[in-house]
Amino acid sequence: MSGKRNHFEPPYLYGGEIDTHFHATKLAERGLETEEVLTAAFGSGLRACIDVGLAEDDIETRHTLLDDYPGVYFAHGLYPSNAARSDLRDAMDTLRSSYDRQRVCAVGEIGVDRQRDYGTSDQQRRLFAEQIELANELRLPVIVHNREAERDILDVLASHAPRRESVMHCYSGPAEMVSRFLDFGFSISFGGNVTFKNAAALRQALDLVPIDRLLLETDAPFLAPHPRRGRPNYPGLIGYTYRAVAEHRQLNPSELIATVTSNAKRVFGLEL
Numbered sequence: 194m195s196g197k198r199n200h201f202e203p204p205y206l207y208g209g210e211i212d213t214h215f216h217a218t219k220l221a222e223r224g225l226e227t228e229e230v231l232t233a234a235f236g237s238g239l240r241a242c243i244d245v246g247l248a249e250d251d252i253e254t255r256h257t258l259l260d261d262y263p264g265v266y267f268a269h270g271l272y273p274s275n276a277a278r279s280d281l282r283d284a285m286d287t288l289r290s291s292y293d294r295q296r297v298c299a300v301g302e303i304g305v306d307r308q309r310d311y312g313t314s315d316q317q318r319r320l321f322a323e324q325i326e327l328a329n330e331l332r333l334p335v336i337v338h339n340r341e342a343e344r345d346i347l348d349v350l351a352s353h354a355p356r357r358e359s360v361m362h363c364y365s366g367p368a369e370m371v372s373r374f375l376d377f378g379f380s381i382s383f384g385g386n387v388t389f390k391n392a393a394a395l396r397q398a399l400d401l402v403p404i405d406r407l408l409l410e411t412d413a414p415f416l417a418p419h420p421r422r423g424r425p426n427y428p429g430l431i432g433y434t435y436r437a438v439a440e441h442r443q444l445n446p447s448e449l450i451a452t453v454t455s456n457a458k459r460v461f462g463l464e465l
C-alpha cells in the first residue's frame with residue numbers, strides 16, 4: 194500500500210494544466226484506481242483531461258466511470274489494432290452512435306502503426322481514412338496515432354484531410370516531418386517521453402512547433418515523465434512535462450499553461 198501511495202506525492206502541478214490524452218481504462222491494468230488518481234489530480238489543480246478511446250466496446254464503461262467528473266472530456270475511436278476485425282461494420286455503427294454523449298470532443302485514437310502486427314497497411318489505412326471521414330461529417334477533430342508510419346499517414350491525409358484542426362498525438366516522428374503535419378493543419382502533442390534524458394531528437398521536433406500549435410499530454414498510464422520514468426503514469430503527472438517543456442522552450446510556465454489551454458480549447462472546443 195505504501196508503495197502505491199507514493200504515486201501521488203508530490204504531484205508536480207503548477208495548477209491549471211490540461212492533459213490532452215490519457216486512457217482511463219488502462220490505469221487499472223497498471224495498478225491505479227481511476228477515482229483515486231483523478232481526485233488527486235483535480236485536487237492538485239489539474240484543469241481538464243481527455244480520456245481517449247481504443248475501441249467501440251470501451252465507450253459505455255468509460256462514460257460510466259467518468260461522466261461525473263466535469264473536467265473529463267472524451268474521444269471515441271477505433272485504434273489501429275482493430276483494423277483486421279471481421280465485425281468492423283458493427284463496430285463502426287456503435288462508434289457512430291456514441292458522439293452525442295456529453296463532453297465528447299474528438300474522434301480518436303485512430304491512425305497507423307507499423308511497429309505492431311495490426312493487419313495489413315491497407316486495412317489500417319482504410320480504417321484510418323473512414324474515421325477521418327466520420328470526424329468530418331461530425332465536424333470533430335481527429336487524434337492520430339503514428340508509429341513508424343509517417344508515409345502511410347501522409348498518404349491517407351492527402352485524400353482524406355481532416356476539416357477541423359486535428360492532433361498528432363504523442364509525437365515520436367522525425368523532426369523533419371513536423372512541418373508536413375503542420376501544413377495539414379495539425380497541432381502537435383508531446384507526451385512524457387519528451388522529458389527523457391535521451392530524447393534530444395524529440396526535443397528537436399518540439400523546437401519546430403509554433404507555440405500556438407503545441408499540446409501536451411500524459412498518454413497515461415504509459416510514458417511517465419522524468420523523474421517518474423518507468424512507473425505508472427496518471428494525469429496529475431502532466432506538470433513534469435509542462436515544467437520540462439517550459440524550460441526547454443525558455444517560457445514562463447504560466448505562459449505555457451495559458452497557451453496550451455487556449456490551444457486545447459480551440460482544437461477540441463472545450464468549454465472551460
Ligand SMILES: [Zn+2]
Pocket residue numbers: 214215216245302412
Ligand atoms: Zn493513447
